[in-house]
Amino acid sequence: MGLTPGTLWSLLGYPGGPPGLESVAIVEASTEGTMTVEAVRLTISGKDVPGTLLRPRAAGPRPALLYAHAHGNAPGIGRTELLSGRPALLSPYGPALVEAGFAVLCLDMPGFGDRQKDGPESALAKAALWRGRTLLGQMLSELSGGLDFLCRDPGIDATRLATLGISxxxxxxxxxxxxxxxxxxxxxxxxxxxxAPLIDSGAHDLHGPYMTVPGLLAAGDMGDVAALIAPRPQLVCSGADDPLTPPEALTPALSRLRAAYAACPGALSILTEPGSGHAETCAMRDAVLSFLRHALA
Structure with missing residues (x-):
């Protein structure tokens, strides 16, 4: 069985694809310097999904980022990462992206930020599996609803959307x-x-249970997933000493990507930082901003 978007949605527990965005409410809006900050609430599968949308104050349809927040064993952070940052980042991405001319949306994922009341990650992952779904599938279906929101916003250029995140x-x-x-x-x-190599070494247990996708390895691996992005531009940044991306697991994943981009090698950018662990570096920040300016030009 080869990997396709339809196959992946089925493995995630959503054989019909994501449910889509049902409604949007703007909860609050304010101005901070050269950007506007909007607190939004999306309704997806009957669930309230809080988000933060940043926009440059200058008028005109803007390219936009769907910014996915990290885990970091810090469920209280969630979407506040966009404006307040986290230890793995040099500084918050939100202001830097707005300064570069992008609108940015970040949503609280289940169990994080304002959604901690939904329950801890382990309980949410177990409940999803009992229901024939996955927590990763729920997260991705909600992020897909975030794309729906961006595509419907008249201030956003729906032909220039990108995704960005760490960890x-x-x-x-x-x-x-x-x-x-x-x-x-x-x-x-x-x-x-x-x-697969992380499982062989036991390093897969460094990931949270949200990441479990039953049956994925019978069809492919993470390199095969990312290969589906080709020929669209993709930037991969890794720390050479990151325990989550050791050489025995990173190298084959990058090999799959390079093969997928063989006909369009200029669309794939790879940065592996010597001496760096599970954290953003100055070179990564520079690479991300340069990559996005070019890819969404």
């Missing part, structure tokens, strides 16, 4: 890009690696 957010970023052709480009940091 769990990186996994979300490249999976969503693989699943949804509306994503024109994808940049991800500190998560890309084949799962």
């Amino acid at each position: 769990m957010g990186a996994t979300h970023a490249y999976w969503l890009a693989a699943l949804d052709p509306r994503v024109r480009a994808c940049a991800h940091l500190c998560a890309f690696a084949e799962i």
Whole structure:
């Protein structure tokens, strides 16, 4: 069985694809310097999904980022990462992306931020599996609803959308890009690696249970997922000393990607930082901003 977006949605527990966005409410809007900050609430599958949307104050349809927040064993952070950052980042991405001319949307994932009341990650993952679904599938279906929201906003250029994230957010970023052709480009940091070698070494247990996709390895691995993004632009950043992306798991994943981009090698950018662990570096930040300016030009 080869991997296709339809196959992936089925493995995630959504054989008919994501349910889509039902409604949107703007809860609050304010101005901070050269950007506007909107608190939004999306309704997806009957669930309230809170989000933060940043926009440059200058008028005109803007390219936009769906920014996926990280995990970091810090469920209280969630979407506040966009404006407040987290230890794995040099600084918050939100202001830097707005300064570069992008609108940015970040949603609280189940069990994170304002949704901690939904329950802890382990309980949510177990409940999803009992129901024939996966927590990763729920997260990606909600992020797909975030794309619906961006595509319907008259202030957003729906032909210039990208995904971005670090760690769990990186996994979300490249999976969503693989699943949804509306994503024109994808940049991800500190998560890309084949799962099979991680299982062999036991390093897969460094990931949270949200990431479990029953049956994926019978059809492919993470490199095959990210390969579905080709020929759309993709940036992969990794730390050479990151325990989540060790060479035995990163190298085969990158090999699959390079093969997928053989006909369009200029669309694939890879940065592996020597001496760096599970954290963003200055070179990664520069690469991300340069990549997005070019990919969404």
